[in-house]
Amino acid sequence: MTEITGITNKLLTVNVSQKSWEVKRIAESNRKTYLGGKGLGLKIYYDTFRDRLAGIDPLGEENPLIFMAGVFTGTGAVCSARFAGITKSPQTGIMITSSCGGPFGGALRTAGYDGLFISGKSESPLYIEITSDNVIFHDAEKIWGLDTEETQKVLGLSRKDGELVIGPAGENGVLYANIKSGHRFLGRGGMGAVMGSKNLKAVVVRGRTYKVRPANKKLFNKVRNRASRFIAKNEFSDKYRSFGTAFNVLPGIKAGYVPVTNFKYRTDDRFKLLSGEAMAEKYGTTSSSCIPCSIQCGHKGTFPDGTVKQIPEYETTGLWGPNIDNYDPDKIGEWNLLMNRFGLDTISTGGTVSWAMEAGEQGIRKTELRFGKTDNISKIIEDIAYRRGEGAELALGSRNLSSRYGGKDFAIQIKGLEMAAYDPRGAWGQGLSYAVANRGACHLSAFPLAMEVLFGFLNPYTTKAKAFWVDFFENFYAALNSLQTCQFTSFAYLLEPFPVHIFPDFLLKLAMQYFPAIAVRFLNFGVLNQTWESITGIKLSQKDFLRAGRRIHLLERYMNTEMGISRKDDTLPGRFLTEADTNHPVKKAVNLKPMLKTYYKRKGYDEHGRPGKKELASQGIDVAYCDRKE
Ligand code: SF4
Structure with a gap:
């Protein structure tokens, strides 16, 4: 089997209106700064529409569906089968990114592509078949109307293939329809409706033409062994495996x-x-x-x-x-x-x-x-x-x-996206994270609840240190999710390496709650940047990795502000701000305001919630400032 070393920087672009395709190059300069996966997908979207982000109709012909494999995908790196979907959401009207562990990402990478960009709108239902050297457009009249399982069955998938399919919800434009790959989903923000609006029932990639080989195999194996060891030792990984x-x-x-x-x-x-x-x-x-x-x-x-x-x-x-x-x-x-x-x-x-x-x-x-x-x-x-x-x-x-x-106070959504199953009154940092998350009421943007409740490092009912950790984890997870490795690895990668694992719990708690700027310096997540480096052959320090995360998060926020998001949207449903008396013994509502104020300062946002020009420039983000009045 022919080998690919590291990355190909090939983006397959398909137009379903014209039934045409071509292979484009991903700019080398964006690789280290946006890492891959989600980060690179956002950058590609931004570069395509930078002057008119607000005007793109999510269900219109122009809005592309971008699917990006991560640098880790297809290499056999630990927990890294994932790929990202990126588009403008019909549910929220702003950017949506989603991560999925189905076989599509691995198939795309082993067919020789790092990403797929689909635009246009077919006049009649179709599905696309992709190989390493061809794209075939098939009529899908006969499978339009089938559910996701039935569709997967008629596609005749082999173990080498990866697919994306929609069900009736996507075909009918339900604003929160999803996309399925294997038995996993690109779940949030209505990507299935975007696919349905293009009359696109399925995409099949016939993969495994290439074997993806890391540029530095010795380093890759060494870091992979370390990563596996951390996961094997970690108590939370074990609990998720069991239950x-x-x-x-x-x-x-x-x-x-x-x-x-x-x-x-x-x-x-x-x-x-x-x-x-x-x-x-x-x-x-x-x-x-x-x-x-x-x-x-x-x-x-x-x-x-x-x-x-x-x-x-x-x-x-x-x-x-x-x-x-x-x-x-x-x-x-x-x-x-x-x-x-x-x-x-x-x-x-x-x-x-x-x-x-x-x-x-x-x-x-x-x-x-x-x-x-x-x-x-x-x-x-x-x-x-x-x-x-x-x-x-x-x-x-x-x-x-x-x-x-x-009934807005009990519509449990933020920026149009319904909230995951964590009540922020039980973890105030989670409340801040929900309020400011780029894609709406997303629990995964920073997930401080893990530190507030699962690990017990932070007091869940104080505003102290919450803005610091939400900012840090937004950057950290934006980078980690751009590698398309699973977010659940982070517990093991952050808690098991030296020196954190030798710290007594009380010391960790003290440091994280009262001295976060010092505590953060002890975190060692070298597994992530070193795996990236071993695959691409490009040097990436822990600092570069975090800077890339900050850049990716800021770019997405900037794009969202151009699409109409401002400070008024960074809030929680009224229920969590005013109803303190629930059936829990602690009767407190979320004290959002002070956390939000400190958070804005840390992020370099102005009073309207927009990333300032200086902050953007410091991250090397060249902005268009579409409709913005300074
Ligand atoms: S931990 Fe769960 S979500 Fe993450 S890669 Fe494994 S199975 Fe998928």
């Missing part, structure tokens, strides 16, 4: 970060019935993960009807469990499967349905949906996917619905 992300249920009940009754309450003991531990026992779970992965948080299990189903993630479990007053895991498994087949984001669908339940209870909108009533849920999921009856309206998401009917 999946629903391991987060039990700590959440105690800490009070779980969503109950549309986030009205933040704890409920009955949630134990849906914990990762309970599901492992009930369904006899086994691994069903992204490949390759040494953490393996994904699981499948045998349900009472004898079928083997994917076990829902923590997010799905929270939003379709206590958040709608349901404690039956069999039902969540069934709805999860339905949403996966229709191609719906389980978080946004859940958040929209729970808003409708509360709106119905308050009498501001007519509906049969009620908390605790589960017999009409399968039907409403199907109706959303096909935009039928009440589903046609729910397909617009909770922000649009609350603008139409009222």
